[in-house]
Every structure is written in C-alpha cells, then in structure tokens.
Amino acid sequence: MVVAGVMACAVRVTGSVRRLLIRRSRGQKTPYRDKIRARIVLLAAREWPNTRIAAEVGVAVDTVRTWRGRFAAQGLAGLVDLPRSGRPSRFSAVQVAQVKSLACQLPADAGTPLSRWSCPELAREAVAQDVVEAVSVSTVRRWLAADAIKPWQFRSWLFPRDPDFATKAERVLDLYDRRWNGRRLEPGEYVISSDEKTSIQARCRCHPTLPPGKARMMRINHDYERGGALAYLAAYDVHQAHVFGRCAPSTGIVPFMALAEQVMTTEPYASAKRVFWVVDNGSSHRGQAAIDRLAQRFPNAVMVHTPVHASWLNQVEIYFSVLQRKVVSPNDFTDLIEVEHRLGEFEKRYNATATPFDWKFTRNDLHDLLDRISQHEQQQNTTEQNAAA
Template identity: 60%
Template structure:
C-alpha cells in the first residue's frame, strides 16, 4: 500500500508516497537470500529487509520501528530501489581523502626499492620500509613520509623487489630430454611404447647423514594451553644412511641401512630388490636415480647392466631430484618417524626407519603424480634461458 505521511505545509493533510515497491520473482529471490544469509554484509542484509518490508506494504515509519533504524534510512533505500532497482542498493563510489603523495613520488619510491642498497654505498643487503622512508626524504623524493606509507605504496606495486627466493637454473643441455623420459616412465611408457604388466619402475636414492641425536633431558608432552616441548641440547650418537627403492606404480618401499653412502651400499640395495619377487623374474626393471656419487655416470649404468641384465638405470638431469618420487617418501619419513630427533643410539634410529617402512607399505597407495611432459615444457618456457652477464669491450 502507499505510504501516508503528514504534509508540512498543510498539517493533517495526508500525502501519498510515490515509491510503491513491486518486486519481480528474480528480485524477490535475490533480496530474500541477502536478508537470510549469515555471510551477507550487515548493511546489505538491512537494505534487503527494508525493501522486502516496503514491498509487503509497510510504511517507512513501521519499517524504522521494526528494524530499529531512522525513518530517513528506510525512506532512502525505498526510494533508491524504486528508481534503480537492485543496483540502487549498492554504495556510491567515494572520493576519499585526497592523496598526499603523487604518482611520480610513488614511482620514485618503488624505483628506489628496486635498487640494491649496496649499489648506492649503503651497507645493507635489502631495504626495510623504515630505511626506504628515510632514504626517500634524504634524496628529496618527499619532504616527509612514514614507513607505513612506504609499505602501502609498495604493496600496490606490481614488482616486489624485497621478496626473494633461491633457485637453480637447469644447466644440463639435455635437461628436457632426460626429464621427459622419466616422466614417460611414470606414465608407464618407454621409448614411445607402453610398459607391460611385468615391467616395473623403481625410484631410488639415499637419505644420508641421519643423526642419532639424544636429548639431554626428556621432553614434555602437550597439555592444556601448552605445546609439546623438546629439549634443545642433545648428545650426538653418530650418523647412518638409509637407501630406499620405491616402486612407484605399486607403492612399495624397500630399504637398507648402511654406515655411509657409496657405491657398495647402493649395490646392496639393488641386490636386495632384484633378488626378490616380482623383480627377480620381471621382464624389465627401470631404476630412476639422480646424479649422486653412489650411482653416477656411465660406469653405474654398466655395473647395473652387467650384474642385472633386466635392470635399466635411468639418470635424471642434474638438479632434478624434485622429479624423483622417492624424495616424497623421504619427506613423509622425516616428518612422521624421525622429527623431532631423539634416539638412544644408531640402532634405535635404524629400527625406527625400518619399522616405519613396514607400516607404510601396509596401507600405501601410489602418489598422485600429475606433472607431465606438457607441464615440463611450460615450466622451461616460463623460466627461459639464463641471463648472460654483459661484457664490455674496449677498442685497441
């Protein structure tokens, strides 16, 4: 129904409001969803309830009483919906406080942040927001500027030079070729032909320098409001190496313990695996390894072929251990069975490693490996060739 108000110029004379709300089915659905949703902003929920009440015939005064808002608020959102529909319930753009620093000043500060401090004679490896603010004033970029203003300006910048991460560029000229054939094996393909049911793929490596550290005092278990506490000081009990072979398609781990890494302990691992079924009678067993000294170079391939004719050693390119699936298992072992380190001696450490291996094998499933040749190509395209340092030549 139309709203009846008392006229100001003619007291006692009722005036009918022109803003009569009639909703379409779609508008009613949207407004009802906004009004009932607990995730909707309070202001949007309130405006939806005002319009729904107006569509039901309530006056602005009644809406104000029901929703505990002033009459002007009810009148405003009734009017804006009547004239602009759902778009009228959105906030208008606000100009906000005028900017104190120009775009040129912000660009100058960003350019300063992109410059290493050492290049300007300042003994710092990188800038902090406070140091940037001080340097901006020193250079006359701004008369005064706070560290928080610098932080906001740099947060909006596309380039963030204060962030860094380490990486190694693939320097093997045949990186893609070597990595791709390993990815093919993971997809059960070799030289363009699918692997058969009696072909197996083993990912192998060693986890070296595992220390048997014994804490000087017992740890404290977690309690209410207290996390588990581990003693900082420890006694060294020596180191050992864990050699593991992971059957990537059957999620089976086979491992051996050795005092240190080397060709001999790796040979023992290969013998341990190739002497048991199904690998002893398999047609082919592919061993994926990195370039560690225990299994590096053509000599390691020749040793493998001579001792085990059905085995093929496949080397990853240099700095590509992240493509070796056994490294995922090593990460799980470290997190679940070793850290935080606290073992009485090397025997206790070895026992824990092999016991976890047995436990893992009882319930393991193959890793959901999704990195393919196409992903490799996209990664190498994104990295691009390494930048070469510029050289200066002088005329004779």
C-alpha cells in the same frame, strides 16, 4: 491560521523486498547502518510518520526522511551509500610508482647494504632518496600488495650444465612412461627410483613434547641432546608404488649395493627380465663404474643416471619429502634405534596404502623448459653485449 504539514513520501514494499528487509533488520551479521535503514523502510511502509519512526529507531527525523525518500524513489538501490570523493591522496601516482620501482631493484644497486627489501626499509629508503617527505610502513605495504610485489621473498634456480641434459632426462621420463629406446616396457620389466637421505639425526629433547590441545598446537622443546645420525637408503618402484628401505651409519658404495641386494633378491625383481635403476650422480653410484658394478652383480639390472643437478627427476625424492613431513619433522627421538624403528614402521604403513605418484612432467614439458632457458640465456647475452658496447 492553520499551516498545512509536509506529507511524508509514501512507501510500498512488495513481498520479496519485504522478506529481504526483514532479514536485514534482524541479521546478526548485518552492518548496523543497513539494519537501521531496513527498519526505517519497514516502518514507513506501515504509514508511520517520520517523527514516530525517528523515536522508535533512535535516529534524527532528517535521517528517516532521507532514507524514506531514497527508497521511495529508487527502491533497494536507494539504500546504498552514494560514492564519496574521500580525502585527497597525499601521494601522487608518480611517487607510488617510484616506490614500487625501488622495490623491484636489488638493494645493492641502490647502494644499500641489504640482501632483500622489507617494507620498513623501503619506507626509509624512499625518504632517503627524496621520493617522499614521509611515508608509513603500512602505506608502503598497501602499495606493494596492490601489485603482489614481495621483495622479501626469493626463489633460487640452477641452469642445466650437463651437456647431455636433454638426452638423459628424456630417458628417465620415458621410463616413467613405461618406455625404453622407443619401445613399451614388457610386463616383466620394472623401474626403480633410488637415492639416499643423509644425516637423519636423533635429537632427544630436554623436556617432553606436549601434545596439541584445545586452542594449543603441539609444543617442542628447543633444547636437545644429540644422539647421532644415520642415513636412510630407499628404492621406490615407480609403477608399483612399493618402497624398500634400509638404514646405514653413512652413505657409500657398500650401503647402496646392500640396498640393491635387498631388492634384486626379492621377487618379482629376482626373476625379472630387466630392472631399471634411476639414480642421481651421488658418489655411491656415480659414472660408468657404478653401472658396470651393478650389472656385474645383477645382470638384469640397468642403471640409468639423471642429468647432473636434476635430482628433481628422481621420484624417490617425492617419497623422501613425505617421510620428512610425516616422520622426521619435528625431530624428537631418544636414540638412533628409535629413528630406525620409526622409519621401518612408516615404510610398512606407506606400502599398505600407497598409489603411484601422478607424474605429469613429460618430454614436451622438458622441451618447453629448455626452450625458455635458451631464450633467457640469449636475452642475458644480448644485454651483456649491449652493456659492454
């Protein structure tokens, strides 16, 4: 008696699909399971029987039969794994939400003597508060990452407390936009942004610094000997992108006036109609006395103060940040003479290629910022009043 065998599914592969399956079967970065499935389909298209394909590929006959049948019925879509329910979750959505809520609270509010939460501390606190019986640190980290919650990070802010903040800030922003008192600056008028970078130390490392190499970053010895510190004073021409700098043992009125002398005796500033000096409220140039002192020495100089606690409006701070990244850090100088020489040489290098900073903060941005701060203060006052009631 002869028993008829079961016929294998006929598989047809067109040119574009064949090329894709060949790339999958040969790709070095293709997942192994996709390689196997592509080889099964390609051999099936050559009318090989399932037993021969299984022996060639090294899988069970049932595996060949499964993927051959799925491709015959659905094409390439049949080679994708079907959705799986997976293992049931150990934690409910309410428990996950409670842990996230805990992460969004200050530790002190929960009676925990910490300044910031970390994932291990959150896992421990969730167990202590009976939110969960047990939870791993990696699970807590995955929950927080889903909503980009990072309680270990923080940013500080400062409310403007200068009563004339808006007026002073607008004057500085107008100067950056080449305007003063509603009029455009003339060709013979310049804007200088000036400040001091204090306490630049000379740290002589106890062992030589090792340069970077293959698969190795630069290495700086932690131990050092102090070689003193100095102050670096800089005046930055906002629209010409030119820096004037000088070093001094410390900051003060005398070093600042020496910087002003260095700039104002140089052309084109010496013969300029007006030179506006944007400065913060540091002790070297604070108040009306500093304005009068500069105007008395240089009649064409006009000192303009930024608001209190608003040094971010002073463009020379951007130059100082560049200086910190490219010259000062990591600090490895034999003495103050080397520090002063390096600062001077970088100043020349910077002036040779510098272009003005792309300052985008305008009057409209300032008004939006002050409106947001005002709304925040109103909400805070309302909250405090409701809490008191």
